[in-house]
Amino acid sequence: MAMMTTTDMTTIPSRNSQMRSQYSVADERQIQPYQHPGGYQAWAAEGSKEPFVSSNINRNDSVSFKKYLTTKCVMSFLIGFIICGIPLAIMGALYAQKTSSNSSSGSSNPTSSTNLPTQCTSYTSIADTTRLTSYTSCVSCFWDISPYFIAGWYRFIAPGGTQMPAMPPSTGACGAAWPTWYNGTYPSTSGSTVSSAVCAQASGTLCHPSYYMPVSITNCNGYYVFYLTPVSTTNIRYCASF
Numbered sequence: 001m002a003m004m005t006t007t008d009m010t011t012i013p014s015r016n017s018q019m020r021s022q023y024s025v026a027d028e029r030q031i032q033p034y035q036h037p038g039g040y041q042a043w044a045a046e047g048s049k050e051p052f053v054s055s056n057i058n059r060n061d062s063v064s065f066k067k068y069l070t071t072k073c074v075m076s077f078l079i080g081f082i083i084c085g086i087p088l089a090i091m092g093a094l095y096a097q098k099t100s101s102n103s104s105s106g107s108s109n110p111t112s113s114t115n116l117p118t119q120c121t122s123y124t125s126i127a128d129t130t131r132l133t134s135y136t137s138c139v140s141c142f143w144d145i146s147p148y149f150i151a152g153w154y155r156f157i158a159p160g161g162t163q164m165p166a167m168p169p170s171t172g173a174c175g176a177a178w179p180t181w182y183n184g185t186y187p188s189t190s191g192s193t194v195s196s197a198v199c200a201q202a203s204g205t206l207c208h209p210s211y212y213m214p215v216s217i218t219n220c221n222g223y224y225v226f227y228l229t230p231v232s233t234t235n236i237r238y239c240a241s242f
Helices: 006-031 042-108
Strands: 124-126 152-156 178-183 193-200 213-219 224-228
Parallel strands (some): 124 152
Antiparallel strands (some): 152 224
């Protein structure tokens, strides 16, 4: 076995010292953290970047969600407005059309009931079918003498006719021996009144001078009213026709 000499033993520590010195310098240079001029370590800056990036991501998500909610609210409002607005618009148009139609109807008929004479709303209705010129079942059965008949405004209504005949009826018509007829023209203007005479066909005379009766007729915008007075004798009666 070879023995180490003193010189050899002295050389080994010297080599080790040189190696350790070289390793220590290199090791310290390698493992010593890099000092940034700003005063923080490199890995600290690298580590701080992660929460910063995460915060940006969360903020972007929040902004996107708010935009989504805003868009959804706007779309919901528009859809609701369309659903509710269209029926309201249609109803408004129909109401306006109806109002316009009523206004047009009123303007096209200027003579309303408020403009007509009082007798157009205050009269006595006669619907007696025995007054028709076509009624001949009973002769000399009726007459219009006082106190059975009184003076006033009368209106002939169906089924008893709507006006007085404009031509002489046949003898025995209207249930009277001497029937009557209107010897004049009817008023053509609404609200107007004309005065003429009612003739009695008596003793073979179409308009007997002894039985001449005055009459006034008012046009009530669709119907007529007659101012009649009691006749002077029996066998005379006011007749009606359509």
